[in-house]
Every structure is written in structure tokens, then in C-alpha cells.
Amino acid sequence: xxxxxxxxxxxxxxxxxxxxxxxxxxxxxxxxxxxxxxxxxxxxxxxxxxxxxxxxxxxxxxxxxxxxxxxxxxxxxxxxxxxxxxxxxxxxxxxxxxxxxxxxxxxxxxxxxxxxxxxxxxxxxxxxxxxxxxxxxxxxxxxxxxxxxxxxxxxxxxxxxxxxxxxxxxxxxxxxxxxxxxxxxxxxxxxxxxxxxxxxxxxxxxxxxxxxxxxxxxxxxxxxxxxxxxxxxxxxxxxxxxxxxxxxxxxxxxxxxxxxxxxxxxxxxxxxxxxxxxxxxxxxxxxxxxxxxxxxxxxxxxxxxxxxxxxxxxxxxxxxxxxxxxxxxxxxxxxxxxxxxxxxx
Amino acid sequence: xxxxxxxxxxxxxxxxxxxxxxxxxxxxxxxxxxxxxxxxxxxxxxxxxxxxxxxxxxxxxxxxxxxxxxxxxxxxxxxxxxxxxxxxxxxxxxxxxxxxxxxxxxxxxxxxxxxxxxxxxxxxxxxxxxxxxxxxxxxxxxxxxxxxxxxxxxxxxxxxxxxxxxxxxxxxxxxxxxxxxxxxxxxxxxxxxxxxxxxxxxxxxxxxxxxxxxxxxxxxxxxxxxxxxxxxxxxxxxxxxxxxxxxxxxxxxxxxxxxxxxxxxxxxxxxxxxxxxxxxxxxxxxxxxxxxxxxxxxxxxxxxxxxxxxxxxxxxxxxxxxxxxxxxxxxxxxxxxxxxxxxxx
DNA sequence: CTGTTAGCGCATTCAT
DNA sequence: ATGAATGCGCTAACAG
Numbered sequence: 001x002x003x004x005x006x007x008x009x010x011x012x013x014x015x016x017x018x019x020x021x022x023x024x025x026x027x028x029x030x031x032x033x034x035x036x037x038x039x040x041x042x043x044x045x046x047x048x049x050x051x052x053x054x055x056x057x058x059x060x061x062x063x064x065x066x067x068x069x070x071x072x073x074x075x076x077x078x079x080x081x082x083x084x085x086x087x088x089x090x091x092x093x094x095x096x097x098x099x100x101x102x103x104x105x106x107x108x109x110x111x112x113x114x115x116x117x118x119x120x121x122x123x124x125x126x127x128x129x130x131x132x133x134x135x136x137x138x139x140x141x142x143x144x145x146x147x148x149x150x151x152x153x154x155x156x157x158x159x160x161x162x163x164x165x166x167x168x169x170x171x172x173x174x175x176x177x178x179x180x181x182x183x184x185x186x187x188x189x190x191x192x193x194x195x196x197x198x199x200x201x202x203x204x205x206x207x208x209x210x211x212x213x214x215x216x217x218x219x220x221x222x223x224x225x226x227x228x229x230x231x232x233x234x235x236x237x238x239x240x241x242x243x244x245x246x247x248x249x250x251x252x253x254x255x256x257x258x259x260x261x262x263x264x265x266x267x268x269x270x271x272x273x274x275x276x277x278x279x280x281x282x283x284x285x286x287x288x289x290x291x292x293x294x295x296x297x298x299x300x301x302x303x304x305x306x307x308x309x310x311x312x313x314x315x316x317x318x319x320x321x322x323x324x325x326x327x328x329x330x331x332x333x334x335x336x337x338x339x340x341x342x343x344x345x
Numbered sequence: 346x347x348x349x350x351x352x353x354x355x356x357x358x359x360x361x362x363x364x365x366x367x368x369x370x371x372x373x374x375x376x377x378x379x380x381x382x383x384x385x386x387x388x389x390x391x392x393x394x395x396x397x398x399x400x401x402x403x404x405x406x407x408x409x410x411x412x413x414x415x416x417x418x419x420x421x422x423x424x425x426x427x428x429x430x431x432x433x434x435x436x437x438x439x440x441x442x443x444x445x446x447x448x449x450x451x452x453x454x455x456x457x458x459x460x461x462x463x464x465x466x467x468x469x470x471x472x473x474x475x476x477x478x479x480x481x482x483x484x485x486x487x488x489x490x491x492x493x494x495x496x497x498x499x500x501x502x503x504x505x506x507x508x509x510x511x512x513x514x515x516x517x518x519x520x521x522x523x524x525x526x527x528x529x530x531x532x533x534x535x536x537x538x539x540x541x542x543x544x545x546x547x548x549x550x551x552x553x554x555x556x557x558x559x560x561x562x563x564x565x566x567x568x569x570x571x572x573x574x575x576x577x578x579x580x581x582x583x584x585x586x587x588x589x590x591x592x593x594x595x596x597x598x599x600x601x602x603x604x605x606x607x608x609x610x611x612x613x614x615x616x617x618x619x620x621x622x623x624x625x626x627x628x629x630x631x632x633x634x635x636x637x638x639x640x641x642x643x644x645x646x647x648x649x650x651x652x653x654x655x656x657x658x659x660x661x662x663x664x665x666x667x668x669x670x671x672x673x674x675x676x677x678x679x680x681x682x683x684x685x686x687x688x689x690x
Numbered sequence: 691c692t693g694t695t696a697g698c699g700c701a702t703t704c705a706t
Numbered sequence: 707a708t709g710a711a712t713g714c715g716c717t718a719a720c721a722g
Contacts (some may be wrong), residue, residue, distance in 0.1 A: 001699095016708080017708060020702095023701080029708090048459070049461040050404060050698085052700055057714080078422075090454075094441055094456075115395060145709080274703070284595065348714090348715055358692075361716095377692080397716055399715080399717090401718085414701090623719090
């Protein structure tokens with residue numbers, strides 16, 4: 001590994017000149033610049049990140065906090081990560097992956113005390129997320145995917161829940177559905193501070209009101225069985241329902257089973273729209289699922305972009321954004337069947 | 346941020362003594378050790394990773410290479426990562442995540458030239474993987490999950506394909522199956538150097554021979570449609586088949602559909618064993634899938650452990666390991682139906 | 691057992 | 707437009 005001193009010697013200049021040609025923060029004559037560059041090339045020089053970081057107090061490392069031991073991770077998490085990593089790289093940063101639980105503030109403190117990390121990206125943010133509190137107090141720049149409710153003016157990217165609900169219901173309404181069931185997460189999940197469930201609930205109710213649709217909300221455990229049973233009950237008690245909107249990916253598989261068990265078919269009798277689902281899941285389902293989801297790669301990129309901007313310019317303005325969902329119509333939605341109480345049980 | 350000098354001053358010792366109490370590589374009197382520790386506590390000192398890395402030439406950072414733009418990533422990838430990250434942390438390392446394509450050797454070179462990374466973990470390893478070649482030439486310690494065929498004595502952890510095939514077939518054999526179909530990846534996948542497909546093929550053939558089972562192999566594109574059609578064809582041409590073993594997760598969903606289309610049921614008419622599938626997928630399938638897979642967290646942990654050992658002791662011996670599959674019987678396998686040509690089409 | 695000192699490779703201030 | 711010199715915070719000889 002060649003060092004800056006090697007380059008300087010070879011180019012016949014001082015070390016600082018080499019440094020400045022690299023950073024460009026002070027004028028360098030064309031002649032010298034060329035000599036330095038040539039020397040770098042010949043020596044296959046590349047700056048040492050540790051030394052640079054130590055001297056400049058800028059490590060160029062961003063930590064991605066992605067708690068992995070939680071509730072079953074889903075595939076869009078990977079998209080977020082991939083997008084954030086790509087964006088980081090383009091901006092000249094490296095991305096550290098930190099996977100301990102949301103509650104592990106000691107670990108987080110240890111990480112940030114090392115002086116290795118310039119900024120942090122938070123994923124799987126919860127209502128009142130302790131990490132947000134810690135990072136704010138510690139004065140460490142961060143940006144989050146999702147909201148905790150206490151970020152203040154810190155940057156974040158979150159789902160536009162209202163838009164997502166509206167798009168889903170508008171799609172159903174446009175093809176004739178009038179009564180829709182909303183399969184949400186379980187109450188215990190909501191209570192654990194998984195804010196998504198609550199926000200989605202409100203958004204659905206608002207959108208249904210605006211579109212004058214009948215909305216039946218069902219809280220459901222994230223299991224096959226729960227979903228299946230939920231539908232059977234639903235179809236008995238609310239036979240007028242012709243469409244289902246779900247944020248509960250796990251339960252949804254069961255719902256489809258419940259529909260089949262009830263002697264009904266998707267989308268002939270019941271249409272389904274999945275919210276915030278990964279493309280993977282939507283496309284490998286049978287039938288494939290119509291979805292409304294904000295593109296995960298956009299969320300990942302934006303969150304990283306905001307953080308980098310904070311790091312480099314100190315600006316925090318306009319760095320809070322709600323990403324609208326994107327409706328992708330697949331096989332699970334179709335025109336509403338005429339409301340004539342088709343066989344159930 | 347307190348520095349070592351601060352601690353030294355407060356404890357009334359020299360800087361090096363502080364350093365040595367931390368590393369423990371030279372004897373320190375109990376008295377001094379206590380004073381130093383107290384000073385550290387009071388100042389809330391924690392060593393600067395960059396400075397330490399620069400001075401010691403050991404950054405404490407390991408890069409995890411996990412190409413993300415490839416063929417649809419699966420969920421066990423996340424398990425590998427999570428396990429590796431946990432292991433890294435326990436060993437005192439941080440884990441950098443690098444997500445560019447396998448072919449992006451320039452990017453990899455850039456990363457490793459920075460002097461930021463001490464060692465590398467490779468995932469999604471391909472036959473003749475260019476990354477292995479590069480890292481070997483560059484003399485950068487690495488460990489891989491999967492094999493490229495050119496690691497030499499470099500550490501790796503891979504699936505025990507023979508064991509996996511044997512366990513899957515032995516299970517089927519024990520419940521009366523005599524003719525089994527093997528749904529592999531597509532030929533093009535095999536040709537792209539995705540060695541898993543080839544190794545699994547050989548292992549299945551060997552195991553079938555040993556158990557005196559009839560084996561029909563089918564190469565299949567990773568799509569719903571392909572899987573579905575493949576089964577329909579299969580059941581027409583080989584009606585004696587009562588069980589299916591698959592490594593092709595994507596196609597498998599289709600296979601189940603094909604079975605249904607043929608008027609058959611799982612596991613009453615056809616049993617299914619999924620190989621190398623994630624627990625997630627297995628449990629959310631309908632019916633849930635009997636699987637044989639090596640525990641991904643074990644593979645992740647081991648790969649990381651091997652790398653850390655190389656880094657710290659230079660020992661490479663005995664660091665190549667094949668992890669046996671683990672049979673988990675779920676709903677998709679049952680006793681073979683008596684061979685009596687039940688209705689097809 | 692402890693202290694002194696010389697770097698690690700680079701950024702940056704102060705000269706010129 | 708360029709050079710010289712200092713220091714970032716720590717490790718690891720070397721000296722005692």
C-alpha cells in the first residue's frame with residue numbers, strides 16, 4: 001500500500017499538495033495536478049480510510065440499524081437495505097449493519113462511542129422508539145424509515161398511509177365494490193408500538209368515509225389459522241363484503257384459504273388488495289396479489305440521501321417525506337359480484 | 346469524548362499504561378489497573394476505533410458481501426446475515442454490508458484498498474466466483490458461505506448436499522414412497538455457475554441409488570407457471586411418482602398448483618419435501634412444507650467464526666465444513682398412497 | 691511492572 | 707500556488 005508520502009516523493013511535491021489535489025479545496029496548477037495524478041496511478045495509490053477519518057473526524061461510515069430478531073422480517077426490508085447501501089456507496093460512504101434489537105440501547109451506545117460512525121439510519125421504527133431518543137440526546141445525526149413520533153425536525157421517510165388507503169379503496173370502488181373488510185395486525189402488535197397498524201387503521205377509515213364505502217375492520221394475529229378463521233367468521237357475519245384490504249401479510253395467506261373453504265373464489269367472489277407488501281410476496285402468491293405499496297427502494301434511497309445531506313451541509317429542512325403508494329393491479333382484484341348472497345357455508 | 350491522555354492524566358499514569366490495561370498484553374499491578382479503570386469510568390472513556398485501527402493495522406471491520414441485485418433473494422439470506430452479524434459483534438468486530446453484484450470486482454477492489462476492511466465474508470458464492478480469485482490474489486482473508494471450487498484451503502461453510510439428499514429420500518422411503526421426482530433449478534441457472542443445482546443433482550442421484558428409489562429429475566424455471574406445468578406433465582408421464590423433492594422454491598408453489606389442477610392432494614396423493622428452504626417459506630405455505638435444510642444461523646455463525654479465527658491466529662486448519670440438513674416434518678409429507686393409478690385428468 | 695517515544699497516514703493551519 | 711509542521715488518538719517497540 002502506497003502512502004501519500006510515496007506519491008509526494010514520486011511527484012516531487014509536498015505531502016500537503018497531494019492531499020489538496022485529492023480534496024480540491026485549494027487551487028492547484030494544472031502541471032502539478034497532472035504529476036500528482038500520474039504518480040498516484042503508477043503507485044496504485046488509494047487513500048487510507050482510517051487515517052483520513054482520524055484526521056478529519058469524518059469516518060465515512062453510516063450505520064444501518066436493522067433489528068433482525070423481531071417479528072418475522074419481510075422481504076421489502078432487504079429492498080430498503082439494498083437501496084440505502086447503493087445510495088451510500090454513490091455518495092462515498094460505507095454502510096455498517098447493526099442488527100440487535102430495538103431495546104438494545106447499550107449496544108447502540110457502544111457502537112456510537114467508538115467514533116466509527118458518522119450517522120445512523122433507523123429501520124423498523126416504533127412509536128416512541130428508544131433509539132430515536134438516544135440518538136437525539138447524543139447529538140448523533142440520523143434519519144429513519146418510518147416514524148417514532150419524536151423525531152422533531154430530524155429527517156425521515158415514511159409511507160403515505162392516507163394515500164395508500166385511498167388508492168386501494170378507490171381502485172376497489174371503481175370496479176364496483178361497496179363493502180370492504182380491512183384486515184389489520186393484531187391488537188397486541190398495535191399496542192407494542194408498531195405504529196403502522198394504528199396509522200393504517202385511521203387512514204382506511206378516513207378513506208372509506210370519503211369514498212362512501214362500508215368498512216369492516218378486523219384485527220388479526222399474523223398466522224395462517226387466524227386469517228383463515230377470520231374470513232370464515234367475516235363472511236358469515238358480513239356477507240355483503242366483496243373485497244378485502246390487508247396489511248397483515250402473514251394472515252393474508254390464511255384469508256385466501258378461508259375464502260376457498262367458504263366455497264368462494266378470488267377474484268370472482270372476493271377481491272383482495274395487499275398493502276405494503278413486497279413484490280416478491282405479491283407475485284409468488286396464488287393468485288398474484290394486487291398491491292398498493294410505496295416503492296421500497298425509493299424509501300431506502302431517500303432516507304440515506306437525507307442523512308448524507310445532513311452530514312454534509314447540516315441542513316435539515318424539507319427532509320421529512322411521505323412516499324405515496326403505487327397501485328399494481330394483478331390477479332386478485334376484479335369486478336364486484338352482484339350482491340345476491342351467494343352460497344356461504 | 347475523552348481520550349486516552351485524559352484517562353492517563355486522571356489516573357496519574359502514562360498513556361501507554363492505559364493502553365496496556367486495555368489490551369492486557371503486559372502485566373499491570375492491581376493498584377494501577379484499578380485506578381485506570383476508575384478514571385475510564387468517570388470520564389466515560391471509550392477507545393476511538395479509527396485511531397486504534399490506524400495504529401494497530403487492525404480495523405476490526407469485516408465486510409459482508411451479499412449481492413442483492415441478483416435473482417430474487419430469499420429469506421434465509423437474512424438469517425445468514427443476522428447470525429454473522431451477531432457472531433461478529435460477540436467477537437468484537439463490526440460488519441460492513443456490501444451489496445453490489447458478484448461481477449463488480451472494481452468495486453470490491455476499491456473497498457479493500459481503503460484499508461478499512463480486515464476480512465471478508467462471501468455470500469451467494471458461484472462456481473468460479475471472481476471474488477474468490479480476487480481476494481486470494483490480493484491476500485485478503487475471507488471465508489465463504491457456499492463454495493466456488495477455487496478456495497483452496499480458505500475457510501468455508503457449505504451445505505452438506507449428500508446428507509441433505511439422503512435425509513430427504515430416507516424420510517420418504519420410510520413412509521412408503523418408491524418413486525420420487527426431483528425438481529431442480531433450470532438448466533440456465535445451472536450453467537450460470539450456480540453450483541448448488543449441480544451438486545444437489547448429483548447428491549440426489551447418489552442417495553436414490555443407495556436407497557433403491559426411482560428418481561425422475563426435472564429442471565424447471567423458477568416460476569409459478571413452470572412449476573405447475575412441470576407437475577402436470579410429470580403426473581401424466583410418470584404416474585408412479587408419489588413424492589416430490591424440490592430445491593426450486595419459486596417453482597414449488599406452482600407445483601402445488603399443478604397437483605391441485607390434476608385433481609390430487611398434498612400429502613394424500615403426493616408428498617412434498619422442500620430442500621434448503623427458509624423456515625418462513627415452509628411455514629407460510631399451504632400446506633406447510635416438510636423441509637431438509639441446514640440451519641442458516643449455524644452457517645452464518647460458523648463462517649464468521651472461521652474468518653475471525655483466521656484473522657486472530659492465522660490458522661486455517663479445519664475451517665472447511667459441510668453443515669448437515671435438518672429434517673423438519675410438517676404437513677406436506679405422508680404415507681405413500683397404494684400404487685393404483687388414481688385418477689389423473 | 692511502568693514510562694518515554696516514535697510512528698500509523700492523512701488533514702489542515704500557518705507560512706511563504 | 708506550494709511547503710513545512712502539527713496533531714488526530716492510539717499501539718508498540720525500546721528503555722529502565
